[in-house]
Amino acid sequence: MQEIDCNDPKVVRIGFKxxxxxxxxxxxxxxxxxxxxxxxxxxxxxxxxQMCLSKEQVERISYILNIHAGLRVTFNNPKNIYGFINMVNHNSPLNGNKPIDFICNGELEHFQRLQVHIDGLFGGGA
Known part of the structure; x- marks a missing residue:
């Protein structure tokens, strides 16, 4: 697997878009x-x-891309791939919240915890 250089402005631009x-x-x-x-x-x-993205912003972009990739592996229909993020989920770590609300709290750790949760849905574990 080829390593992606997250410091390359072209890579960051594509990831951002x-x-x-x-x-x-x-x-x-x-x-x-x-x-x-x-x-x-x-x-x-x-x-x-004109935008200069911080390391944290690039990390957030990476999490969004990886969460989406995990959803595409876990689900095979667009309704679940794109709808999961807005569905109430009673499993830990969401505990009755929508995934979007969970990650919108501003904490980078919540992106990571959601990604681990989604990866676990497919059976890949943490």
Whole structure:
């Protein structure tokens, strides 16, 4: 498997645009997208080249891409792939919350915990 250089601006740009498309398919509001990726309020009016993403923002993008990949492996229909994130889930660590609400709390750790949870759904374990 080829290693991806997350410091390469081209890789970051592609990852960012892909993450935005995924978040839109997850039916995220602009406020949720802004919170999930720690973007400024005017991010929609900025050119990507004007944006300087932090290491944490790149990590958040990576988690979104990996969560989406895990959902694609776990589920075979688009309704579940894109709808899971907005469904109430009573399993730990979600405990009756929607996954989107769980990761929107602002803590990077919650992205990691959700990714582990989704990976466990397929039987891959943590």
């Amino acid at each position: 892909t993450a935005l498309r995924i978040l839109e398919k997850w039916s995220c509001s602009q406020q949720q997208i802004q919170k999930l990726l720690k973007l400024p309020e005017n991010y929609e009016s900025l050119e990507f080249e």
